[in-house]
Amino acid sequence: MATHTDRATARTVSPTAPPSSSSLFEEYRRLTGKSAQLAERARKVFPSGITHDSRFLEPYPLYVEHAAGSHKWDVDGREYVDYTGGHGALLLGHNHPRIVAAIEEQLRRGTHYGSGHELEIRWGELVQQLLPSAERVRFTSSGTEATLLALRLARAATGKQKIVRFAGHFHGWHDHVAFGLGPDNRPLSSPGVLPELAEQMIIAPPNDAAALERIFAENPDVAAVILEPTGGSWGQTPIVPEFLRELRELTARRGVLLIFDEVISGFRVAPGGAQQHFGIRPDLTTLAKILAGGLPGGAVAGREDVLEALAFPSAAGPRRDKVPHHGTYNANPLSAAAGIATLELVATTDACQQANDYAARLRARLQQVVDEAGAPWIVYGTFSGFHVFTNPEGQTVTAADIASGRCDWRSIKAPAKPGLTSKLRVGMILHGVEIFSWPGGPTSAVHSDEDFERTVAAFRGTLRRLQDEGEF
Ligand code: PMP
Numbered sequence: 001m002a003t004h005t006d007r008a009t010a011r012t013v014s015p016t017a018p019p020s021s022s023s024l025f026e027e028y029r030r031l032t033g034k035s036a037q038l039a040e041r042a043r044k045v046f047p048s049g050i051t052h053d054s055r056f057l058e059p060y061p062l063y064v065e066h067a068a069g070s071h072k073w074d075v076d077g078r079e080y081v082d083y084t085g086g087h088g089a090l091l092l093g094h095n096h097p098r099i100v101a102a103i104e105e106q107l108r109r110g111t112h113y114g115s116g117h118e119l120e121i122r123w124g125e126l127v128q129q130l131l132p133s134a135e136r137v138r139f140t141s142s143g144t145e146a147t148l149l150a151l152r153l154a155r156a157a158t159g160k161q162k163i164v165r166f167a168g169h170f171h172g173w174h175d176h177v178a179f180g181l182g183p184d185n186r187p188l189s190s191p192g193v194l195p196e197l198a199e200q201m202i203i204a205p206p207n208d209a210a211a212l213e214r215i216f217a218e219n220p221d222v223a224a225v226i227l228e229p230t231g232g233s234w235g236q237t238p239i240v241p242e243f244l245r246e247l248r249e250l251t252a253r254r255g256v257l258l259i260f261d262e263v264i265s266g267f268r269v270a271p272g273g274a275q276q277h278f279g280i281r282p283d284l285t286t287l288a289k290i291l292a293g294g295l296p297g298g299a300v301a302g303r304e305d306v307l308e309a310l311a312f313p314s315a316a317g318p319r320r321d322k323v324p325h326h327g328t329y330n331a332n333p334l335s336a337a338a339g340i341a342t343l344e345l346v347a348t349t350d351a352c353q354q355a356n357d358y359a360a361r362l363r364a365r366l367q368q369v370v371d372e373a374g375a376p377w378i379v380y381g382t383f384s385g386f387h388v389f390t391n392p393e394g395q396t397v398t399a400a401d402i403a404s405g406r407c408d409w410r411s412i413k414a415p416a417k418p419g420l421t422s423k424l425r426v427g428m429i430l431h432g433v434e435i436f437s438w439p440g441g442p443t444s445a446v447h448s449d450e451d452f453e454r455t456v457a458a459f460r461g462t463l464r465r466l467q468d469e470g471e472f
Pocket of ligand 1: 087142143144145147170171172173228261262263264288289298
């Protein structure tokens with residue numbers, strides 16, 4: 001039977017298997033009839049009826065009709081507090097008026113000039129202003145493209161081949177990174193990826209400086225280390241700050257480039273991303289999501305001498321090959337307009353702090369609800385994110401154990417009880433809250449106290465239902 005791996009939970013799921021039975025699913029079917037109809041239509045167009053692996057949900061995903069602020073409405077007219085947050089892109093919520101105005105104004109002027117334009121310069125300058133490590137910037141159309149380009153640049157700049165990345169860290173879906181996400185850590189587990197290419201990637205255990213030293217000693221051919229600086233899958237498997245510092249030191253000593261993948265953490269953890277928060281300067285940074293204000297866009301930013309490999313050689317200069325990079329929608333005016341409005345707001349407001357504070361309060365309150373219900377679950381995370389670990393192996397573990405790296409990343413990624421993640425998400429939907437597939441979600445600067453209370457009540461109600469169904 002065909003299977004795929006849900007990248008966020010790294011669980012092998014079976015999209016064609018009949019969904020598990022649950023009174024939650026029955027009620028979901030009753031209340032979201034129009035979504036069910038659309039899902040039926042979608043299955044005749046898209047594999048599993050979906051357009052992104054993380055949107056897979058039993059028995060079918062929710063279809064949304066419109067959104068505003070921290071809320072969205074489905075095609076059946078039901079309203080939800082939203083914690084999918086545009087996959088992390090919407091720090092300022094849906095349709096922020098300043099961003100909408102900037103997009104509308106640009107729409108009238110044109111969506112693609114196929115030429116340079118002033119907005120792209122302003123956009124790049126804002127990246128430089130917010131990230132001191134961004135000596136030069138190159139825009140792409142997505143985070144996946146950004147990590148692909150960063151790896152190419154690292155190889156070009158160092159003349160070396162291999163790349164080290166960390167188990168459980170997500171960097172998009174291109175061939176260098178689309179495998180080795182789950183607890184089995186099989187390096188070649190993704191069908192369709194060239195083994196010769198995958199062999200150039202070394203998957204290291206997170207938070208283990210000694211292992212990294214061994215890898216460097218055994219492989220003189222390492223061009224770069226790439227990681228999510230707040231941990232795999234937006235902190236689901238945390239990186240401890242001390243390891244980040246060791247990593248910076250080790251890579252600098254070996255002449256290996258350090259790439260911070262700040263596609264999620266950039267402009268979110270702090271206006272200057274995780275690198276500002278931790279005070280560590282990477283050689284290259286990959287960006288997307290908040291960068292483009294909810295429209296498609298990404299970037300590689302970093303050392304001038306490394307990005308210089310993209311520059312055309314001057315006629316008078318030495319002969320050399322440049323690193324090729326195209327992309328029809330790079331720095332397109334619409335994304336630039338939305339990105340500028342967003343980054344200006346990030347730079348001049350306390351949006352990052354607000355989202356961080358809300359998430360910290362939410363994590364603490366949801367853990368209380370878990371404890372009151374007597375579930376062995378842990379609600380944890382850092383900055384503006386929360387994760388719900390359903391603790392399938394019944395470990396005695398706390399959020400602090402997870403944050404400190406004492407809890408092995410493999411056990412955090414261990415498959416949940418079959419169907420439990422979908423039941424949790426569906427339960428929350430029935431109570432008017434949509435969470436992301438981790439399960440958990442990013443918070444925004446516009447989640448309100450009312451949203452908070454509604455989320456807590458939804459979680460309590462969902463836990464009760466799951467307890468009734470014998471899920472814990
Ligand atoms: N890196 C990280 C850390 C991400 O979270 C993501 C997307 N979730 C990507 C890369 C890929 O970005 P995109 O989906 O824009 O290709």
